[in-house]
Amino acid sequence: MTAGFDPRYVKRDFASIGTRPLRPDxxxxxxxxxRYGADFNMAGQLVGRVLRSPHAHARIRSIDTSKAEQLAGVKAVITAADLPDLTDGDAAMYDILDNCMARGKALYDGHAVAAVAAVDARTAKQALKLIAVEYEILPHVTDVDEAMMASAPVINDGVFTDGVEPKPAKPSNVAKRSQFGHGDVDAGFGQAEVIVERSFRTEQTHQGYIEPHACVASVSADGMADLWVCTQGHFVYRQHCAQLLGLEASKLRVTSSEIGGGFGGKTHVWAEPVALALSRKAGRPVKLVMTRDEVFRASGPTSATSIDVRIGARRDGTITAAEATLRYSGGAYSGAWAELGAMTAFACYGLENVRTVGFDVLVNRPKCAAYRAPSAPMAAFAVESVVDELAGRIGMNAVDFRIRNAAREGTRSSYGPVYGPIGIGPTLEAVKMHPQMQAPLKKNQGRGMACGFWFNFxxxxxxxxxxxxxxxxxxxxxxxxxxxxxxxxxxxxxxxxxxxxxxxxxxxxxxxxxxxxxxxxxxxxxxxxxxxxxxxxxxxxxxxxxxxxxxxxxxxxxxxxxxxxxxxxxxxxxxxxxxxxxxxxxxxxxxxxxxxxxxxxxxDGAGVSFATHICDVEVDPETGATRVLRYAVVQDAGKAVHPTYVEGQYQGGAAQGIGWALNEEYIYGRDGRLQNAGFLDYRIPVCSDLPMIDTQILEIPNPNHPYGVRGVGETSIVPPLAAIANAVSNAVGVRMTHIPMSPPRILAALEAERAG
Amino acid sequence: MAGLAVSTTINGDSVEYLCQPDETLLDVLRDRLGLTGAKEGCGTGDCGACSIILDGRLVCSCLVLGAEAEGRRVETIEGMADGDVLHPLQQKFIEHAALQCGICTPGFLIAAKDLLARNPDPTEEEIRFGLAGNLCRCTGYDKIVRAVQDAASVMRAA
Known part of the structure; x- marks a missing residue:
């Protein structure tokens, strides 16, 4: 820390903070x-292209690049052999290296196996067709629950479940078990007068940034290198690329372009080490831009999940015990996704007895990346659905039930730390008074609300x-x-x-x-x-x-x-x-x-953030289609530096959550191939799908920032899945337990209810 | 392969270029002419980030061949402002914070300009359906719709 700097909050009158000037860009x-990632060019630049595995799981017997190398205009062809392992026992870096270019095995449909640099895009595409890869197709698994079964094909023989004692004797697809909580959960359930227990599933989604990954890499003969790239972290990209390429970090200058959306998806290197390796081999700058198909198949996505939640309460509305088991797919590599779900699941509530267990699960899908409050929305969906149902069973209003159990200053959170001043209670009180709560509902319409939490970094x-x-x-x-x-x-x-x-x-x-x-x-x-x-x-x-x-x-x-x-x-x-x-x-x-x-x-001292959302929907019982009629976000910002952009974060997170709740999902065939790798079939919300999104900024100062600022970007995507599920459930009279609630799923749920 | 010689008009200027028969107009604009305002978000006509106006009609330039621009009029985002004077839509997009990352913004502005040319006083619903061919992942569209409403009102008063 800079000497003498005191980061503590001091109440003051602001002259500039809280005003809304025009942005400088x-x-x-x-x-x-x-200028975004793909808008930059260098003299003598080549076009890079990547060859990807069409198989979900396959051993790479051989790669013959000779014909591609002979094609006129091709300046370099690389495989994993051109990216030697320099990770020195760092398992996380090895996974990044393996994900950039398959080493012996292709682990998912879309996994890079080779790359070319050529004088133009047409030549590069032609060269990819001339690379002969001999695959031995292996059994695959893409479903999170199936991957945990003893009969599932093991994706990585080196993975023995971390976090269990004693260490398992056999490898499995369960990379890690993590547990959080306190109190005596069994005793707590013993005190409960009403218990609700349910299982939920959410499907895999993509961040869906409109700008595909793009970079221009230039490595000179003397080891000096430049990288122009759309990224959320150019210093981290420098570290990773330098380590993977064996460059000195100071000799690799990384310039971040304007970034066309990231949402967590531009925090990991994929194409950049490949572009640098191509440039090094060709001796010329290389521009590498992913197609949208590649973005879906090889970058991004968040976890698919399977979650069980059980909550017990007394009839006076006090929760006596809560537990959750959360299974998160991480793609073909280990991550910490279930851990984040297990930490955030019950963070909104002050609970005496709480336990969450997370399992990180390997599947033959792309390596998961962070997506806006990673892992929290799915956990909130499951927990807030059960909270709503429990309130109903006790006969309490859903908001009052939450207010009664909300965490407050001094509460020991379900993941460990004791909270300072926090905003969950105030967001709930604000929601209670919100005019949307009084708006009349017609036939086939329903209202839902839900809370969400994010740590902030x-x-x-x-x-x-x-x-x-x-x-x-x-x-x-x-x-x-x-x-x-x-x-x-x-x-x-x-x-x-x-x-x-x-x-x-x-x-x-x-x-x-x-x-x-x-x-x-x-x-x-x-x-x-x-x-x-x-x-x-x-x-x-x-x-x-x-x-x-x-x-x-x-x-x-x-x-x-x-x-x-x-x-x-x-x-x-x-x-x-x-x-x-x-x-x-x-x-x-x-x-x-x-x-x-x-x-x-x-x-240090990023203040935790809470939000409560209200959603009104109408469900067409004939088609199962859901329309969002009204939507409101109430969130604590600590202090809104530029309130217009804070509102924008609230609205954007809500919109992404709406897409996730109602439409977006990765669809895999039985062959393990992704069937909807494009914006036509992976449908994110368009303008006509959404209403105006009302926002209310609360300001409960963060004691650890001079102006009281908390992060605002991510919390807004945490409540929507649950808020919309609660609204749809209230509209149709059936508890929805599978996200996205696409029309076929809603029709199936209605049909199952009719069939009894 | 020999290139095709194309003569066209872009933002009022006569332009000539050579392109391959299978090259999209988007690639020509971006890679041959340095007009990188139109963006490639998908290459399949689903996202609208490459929107341009061709002979008065809104199109995705990723779905038009470079050769098809022969003898026609192309309008891109680079031609929207009049020198230093922003178009009212451009001004209102900044004022309403109708952009966060901004990658979709050129496409939205072109689509909104086309919408207001056909319908100077659109309802909210008409704006939402009129812009449904353009994807934005940052804003939730709220501030975009408000910016278009405000710009439309300014343009009607002008």
Whole structure:
């Protein structure tokens, strides 16, 4: 942590924070000028293309690239042999390497097996057809429950379930078991007067960013390398690529392009090490852009899940015990997805007796990546469905039942820590008063509500703030701007320095221009970079006070800082007046040179975040189609730096959740191949599917941030699955337990109910 | 393979280029002419990020061949502003924060311009169905619809 920086919240009146200025990258983005991953080119650039396995599980007997290499215009062909294992026993890095290019076995439909670089796309495509791969097809498993059966084909012989004692003697597809909770769950169920127990399933979804992964890689003969890429974390990409390619990190400069959506899906390298390896082999820059088909088959997705929940309560509405068993598919590699589900499942409630057990399960599907509050939406779906049903069985209103059991300051959370000031209670109280709760419902319509939680992350962060000679301010940050953070961070710099927003320009610096930054994930971008910006600004102010002291010839401790000016303190300095930032900057050449504030810190204390959503739906009993009529999001932001962009995060998360709840799913055939790898068949919500999405921002300050900021990006996707499932269940009178609630599933549920 | 010589008009300027018979207009715009405002989100006409106007008609440029632009008029996002003066839709998209990542924005602006040319006073439902060919994953469409409503009202008053 930067010396002397105090991150604690101090109540204050804000001048800039909470205002809604226009974003600095707005004009570039409405004129087509902004440069995304695929919008960048280098002289002499080749086109890269990847050959992918058509099989869900297959041993690669041989790869013959000779014909492709002989094709005119082909400059390089690579296989796993061109990416030797340099991971030195680091299992997680080895998985990344194996996922970038199959090593001996293809583990899912879409797994990369070879790649080419050619003078143009047509030649590259032709070359892929000339690569002969001999596969030995192996038995596969794509379903999470089937993968846990003793009879399932074992995907990785080296996986022995972690987290169980003693270590299993045989490998299995269960990579890890994790458990959380406290109290005596059996005794708690003994005290219960009503118990509800149900099993749920959710299908695999994709983040669905509109921009496919894209990069331009250039490796020079002297080992210097450049990578232009759309990513949520260019410093992390540098580390991973450098390690996998055997490059020195400092010689690989990674520049993050404008990013066309990420939602967690652009936190992992896939194509980038391949592009660098192609460039190294060809001796020329290589541009590699995934097609949409590749994006679905080989990048992204979140887990499919199978979850059992059991909750018991007394008739007075007090929950006495809660437990859940959560099985999350991680694709063909180990992850920590079930662990996150098990941690978040009951986080909204203050429970005396609670236990969650998570199982991370390998299946022959693409390696899972984070997707906005990863793993939390599925767990919330299962838990909030049972909470709703339990409230109904006791005869209590669903909101009142939740208020009675909500966690509060001092509650020991179900995953361990004791909460500070939190927003679950206030979001529920706000929902209770929300006008949507009073809107009349007609036939076939239903209302549902649900709560959600996300931890929020902090992490390693570095920023530079430079004062120009003309008094304008450049802010260089290392967290990628995924949804307007340059506007938010400019507001923070303006606030701290006491100047106007228009005087600040924020840029995302490349990896050679700034110290290491963790990626923009876990809703940490504005939380952690604003902390670093405040710290950097305070350091710059200290220097400006010193310069002013020099200009006035008084001790620095007699100089304060107010509203963008150095002020001479004390009666004896009463005649000195004020020196503006601009005046101090103009004199800087004669008072010690450039003025800058740097900051490097670990942003601890990311405040947890809670939301409650309300959803009204209408279900057509003839077709099973569901229409969302009204939707409202209430969420605690800690402090909304730029409220318009906070609203945008709330609305965007809700919309993704609506798609997940009603439509989106990966559909695999019995052959283990993905059948809907495109936006036509994997249907994300379009404009005509949705209503306006009402938002209400609550501000319960985070005690661990100077302005009280909490992360806001992810929590909004946690409640929708449950809120919509509760609404649909209320509309049709049948408890929906399988997401997405696509028309055929709703019709089947209605039919099953009729059949009794 | 020999390229086809194409003469066309893009954003009011005469343009000539050579392209392959199987090359899409989107690829020509982006890779040959440096007009990267139109984006490829899917390449199959499902996302609308590559929307352009061809002889007054809204099309996905990934579904049009470069050779088909011969003798026709192409309008892209790069031609939407009048020099330094933004089109009202562009201005309102910024003011309403109708973009987060912005990758879909050029396509939405072109589609919205086409919609308002045909229907200067659309209802919310007409806007939602009029823009249903364009995917946005960030905003939930709320602020996009509001920006189009506001721009339409400004344009009607002009």
């Amino acid at each position: 707005g004009i570039d983005k409405v004129t087509g000028r902004a 902090g992490g390693q962060t570095c920023s530079d703030l430079n004062i120009g000679m003309d008094g304008s301010v450049s802010l260089a940050v290392g967290t990628v701007d995924v949804g307007g953070s340059r506007a938010s961070l400019s507001l923070v710099a303006a606030e701290e320095l006491g100047i106007d927003y228009s005087q600040v320009r924020a840029v995302v610096a490349d990896t050679s221009s700034l110290g290491y930054n963790d990626m923009t994930d876990g809703s940490r971008g504005t939380f952690s970079s604003s902390m670093a910006t405040i710290s950097a600004a305070r350091n710059a102010i200290r220097i400006m006070r010193e310069r002013a002291a020099q200009m006035w010839d008084i001790p620095v401790d007699e100089v304060g800082w107010e509203m963008g000016h150095a002020v001479a303190l004390g009666e004896k300095n009463g005649n000195l007046g004020r020196l503006s930032l601009k005046e101090i900057a103009a004199a800087s050449g004669k008072t010690g040179g450039p003025i800058a504030g740097h900051s490097e810190l670990v942003a």
